[in-house]
Structure formats: C-alpha cells, structure tokens
Amino acid sequence: MIEIADLTKRYGSFTAVDSVSLTVEQGQFTVLLGPSGSGKTTVLRMINRMVEPTSGRVLLNGVDTATMRPESLRRTMGYVIQNTGLFPNMTIRRNVATVPRLLGWDRRRIEERVSEMLDLVGLDPDTYASKYPHQLSGGEAQRVGVARALAADPPVLLMDEPFGAVDPLTRERLQLEMKRLHAKLRKTIVFVTHDIDEAVLLADRIALLREGHLEQYAAPEKLWIEPASEFVKGFFGENLGLRIMARHCLSSVPFKPLDPSVSCAAAPHVEDSVTLKEALAELVGAKATKLIVCHEGAPRGVVDFETLVKALGDGSAPA
C-alpha cells in the first residue's frame, strides 16, 4: 500500500505538485492522468525518490520512504519508462537480470528468473536472451523493459508513459497484456499517461491531475457518474461512457430471460465474452433492438440497449 500525504514539489517559484494526497491499495492499478505539465510524472518520481519532495510524505506499507536508502527503496519498485531505458551495452539477459544482480541473487536463480520473465512478457528466451537492445523492435524493447521491472518480483510497479513511443497497434496489444499481467500478478501499479483511452482501459482508479492539483481520484465509472468538477467532466468528454463500456465484459451483465425455443443461429447474437462496447456496436450494426447472448453457441439470454446502459449506471464492478 502506498500512501501519499500532502506531497508538494516546488522548483523556485513554480509549484509542480501542490499538496497531493492519495492512497494506492495493495494490488490496485492506479493511473495518474492529466495534460502535460500537470505534475503526474513528478508525483511518480517522488514515490521512488528520483525526485525529492519539497514537503509531504510517501508511506510504503506504513513506512516513511524518506527514512529508507533511495537505492534500496528503488529495488523494491519496478520502474518502466517511455524510451525503455534498456542498457545498450548489455544483452537482454543481463538487462533483465539487473535488479536480481543488485540484490545478490545466485547465478542459477537469476538465469531461471530471466527465462521466466521473458516467457511472461511473451518473448522466447532462447531467441531473445543473447540479443542486444538495438536488435529489438520498439514493442519488444518495451516488453523487455517490463520484464526487467518485474524480475526481482517487486510488490510495486511504477510506469511512466511506458507505451507512449510505440505504434498504435503495438500499444493496444501491450495494454491488453498489461491488463492480463496485472490480473495474474496483482502488483500494486502506479501508471502515468496522458492517454484517456489507456487510462480508462487499465485503471482500477484514476487520479486526474491539473497544474499540480489532484482534481479527482476515483474509479472510471465514478468519474463518469459523479465528476467532481466541470474540468473533470470536460476532460473526459462525451465519450467516457463508451470508453467505460470497453472495460466491462458482457457476461457480467444481468441478461433478460430468454424464450427457450430461440437458437443462436437464427437471430442477431453475440458471444458473452465480448465487451459491452462491442455488444453495442453489434446491436447498431445489426440494426436490431435486442441481441441474443450466447456462450459457446448455446443461448443464455437477451440484451437490449437499456440493459447495456443500465449496467454502467448502477456502477457495477469492472470486469
């Protein structure tokens, strides 16, 4: 758990971060979102003390981080940055092994861990371990960056616009993999981005920052239903509802009962594994008023426009 209390950073007369307080629960995926210059990266860098706060505190599991050695603190927090920051003079193996080496693990354990991490991020260890960073594509390099951050199994992962420099298709794939990794590993993640889609897709809670102030800190659904200010409402815009629909799986929605004689092949239908947004697109695309929901070809129930919208309105839990 990370507790940030009254955190402030001033550079001369300029206040980059102004008394920000927020708590990131164990295993929670928090996104720091805001336009450039909003102070989101500074907040992130104060968590691992790459930047020292002017005032305020950061507590890690109740311990004030100011009392720890910065190097030791950083070894307990994976760190992923936009331009990967892979060490060009080291092989992928050695890059991934960095923190375990710093922690003095023995060689066999490191070797095993490197393979495990490369597998985890979808890179074949035999192919990639002996390569050098300049031999990788942007997407591959960023995966290695994530593998390096996770190598020593840190409870916390800090990510500073990690997917900002890769092409849109790769970015989308990396986002989905990040979501999968979080579901699997339940790390406490603090993730900085200015991309609203990315934030809404990934976050358990979003901290929206503006000019160093925390505007609102809440789940995306809550930001939609109860925006704390006009700024919050304006920042997310009209599309927030649709974006939130992309977070939820159709199977989490209460379907309407179904006439047992209907078959999946006969009428417009969707699989229950799709997101609400995809179901809505299907509904509009079929020019239908309702869709039959199927699970592996067997009809399960019926959804219509009203069910889809209501699923968000009652603030049901994210998928």
Place this chain on the structure above:
Amino acid sequence: MADTDLVRTRARVVAISGCALGIAAALAPSGLLFRANRVFRGEPSSLLEAFGAWGWVLLCAWLLAALLAASPLRERIRGLTVTLLGAAVPILTLWQAGSAATDYVESTSTIARTSLGLGFWLTQFAAYMLIFAATAWLEPGASRVALTYLPVAGVVAIASAGGLTEIGIAREYANNMSSFWREFRLHLSYVAGAVAVGLVAGLLSGVLAAKKRSLEPVVFGSLNVLQVLPTLAFIGLLNPVLSGLSERIALFEDLGVRGVGWAPVIIVLSSYAVYPIARNTHAAIASLDRAVTDAARGVGMGRLRMLAEIELPLALPVVIAGVRVALVQTTAGAIIAGLVGGGGLGIFVFLGASETATDLILLGVVPIVALALFFDRALHGLERLTGFWSSAG
C-alpha cells in the same frame, strides 16, 4: 545509407586527386638525391629519370588507376584493382630506389649516399590516398584489412631481401643499429607512460567535470592552460622545480629525477595527453541518453556502479577516440626528449639537423610517422569494437 553514398562518391575525388599528385611527384625534380657523402648537398633527379623504364611503368600505373577510379565498373572490381595498383606503387618505387642507390654506389664510391627526396615521399602519400579511397568501395572485412597492409608486407619483403641497403636512411640505420632500437624502445616507453598517466588523469577529470557541473570550468580551464603552454617553455619552467626536489628529497634523486631527462619529459607529455582524453570522457558522459541513466538510477544502481556498468562502458568508444588523439600527439611530441637529454627517436632528428644529415633526421622521423599511423589504425579498430552495441555498428 546516404552517408556511405557520400563517402563513396568522395572516394572517387580522393582517388583521382591521389593519382594527379602521384604523377606530379614522379615528375618532380627531387625524387631522389645522389650525394658524394652523407652530408653533401646532392644531385637531384626525378623518379621518372632515376627509374628508367620502370619510371614509365610508374606513370602508367597512376594513369591506369585514375582511369579505373573514374570508370563505371562495379564497385568491387574498381575497389580491388585500384587498391592493388595503389599497393604496387610503394613496392615499385622503394625497390627501384634501392637498386638506383646500389648502382650509384657501384659507379662512384662506398661513401656515396642516395637519399629519398620530396618526390619520393609525395609518391608514398599519393599511394596512401589512393588506397584509402579505393578501400571504401570494398566490403569491410578481413580481406579489406589484408589489402590495406599489402604495401607494408611488400616493403618488409624488399628490405629483408637486402634491396634497400644502399639507401641513405638504411645506411644510417646500419650505422646506428644498436642505439636505434634502444632509443626506439625508450621513445615507446615515453609514449606509453605519458598516455597511461594521461588516461588515468583524463578519466578522473572528465568524469568529475561531467558529474559536478560546478567543477567543469575549473577542470577545463586548467587543462587549457597546460595545453597552450609551449613544450620547451613548460620544460624550462619545470627545470628549477625538479632539480630543487631532487636536491632535497633523496628518493627523487635515486629515481633519477632531474631538471632534464625523463622526468620533465613524462610530466610535459602526460599533461598534453590529459586534455583530449578528459574532453572526450566529459562529452561522452554528458551526452549519454537520459532514458538510460534515468533507468539505471530507477532500478536502484548506486553512483559508482552506474559509472562502472553503464556510463563508462557506453562512453568507451569516445574515450578511446581521445586516447587515439593523445597517442598520435604524444608519439610526435616525444621528439622533444631528444633535446633535453631524455633520449628517444628525437636524438636522431636533432643530431641529424645539427649535422645537416637529412637521412639521419629521417631515421628518427620515419619510425615516428609509422608508429603514429599504426596507433591511429589500431585504436580506430578498438573504437569500432567497443561500440558494437550501437545500431550503426
């Protein structure tokens, strides 16, 4: 890619200019100098005259090389033929100069000397230009390196077959053989010692200037002062200091520290060697990719470990480029030792100058040039090797 295209187009210009220079040098009036004895003024002769029929072969080789360089032939063929012609030039001219010298001695007396003149040296330079340009058309690799060193092998072969014994510089070598190698080793040890001190001091001051911004002007300010101080003035200033030290402290006296000799030479040479190494170290570390250093800090590396594992390895190719400059500069600079009682190849230069024996001067200068070229090439290779991780390599 555009960069290498440019290099290849320029290679044509360099190659053809080399040929033009080569032709001019073959016709130049002082290709070889025939002297009645080692300090006599001598009778100049152009290479064309001195070599007889082989002189015309030399001219034809230059013309052919120019034609091939300008031709639309495939790059590989063009590169190979022009390089081979370029390699033939030093072999041909040295062999012919050697036999012209032998003929001259046989037709006059054994104290007669044949010296290599300006036309001869310009011919060698023109051949170097030609080979340098033509190898740009070849694929990099072992065979290209081998081709580059073909003329060196040829020269060694001619020399060991005794084809050069009557040339002035070889005669001087024969007369000074034992002292030559002693001074050669001494010269090398000055260079090695000075560059070693320069490397340690240069790395330290370069890292210091890069890490502590406030110290940067102090470090480079003092290095600049050392750099602009003329060598002899520097040694002169050191003289009273060093003699004083050695009079007062027995250890210094035992080590042979005096106002003249090896001590001021090493101090002066290493002071000059610091500058290029410190400059390059500073520039390389200061310009490292911020993302990389940020990540190194972010994963919890300490400052020393970051320096040892990330910053210095990444700066290495640029640091080596600085060492290369320092080596070449020190190899030439160490001549000064010959003037202040330190020995080294410089003694041949200064002795030759005082006796107006050009060949004796060359006995000092030619090995220095050869050493400098060797260091330059060798360190160049090392630079590329240590920069293997960059996408360009």
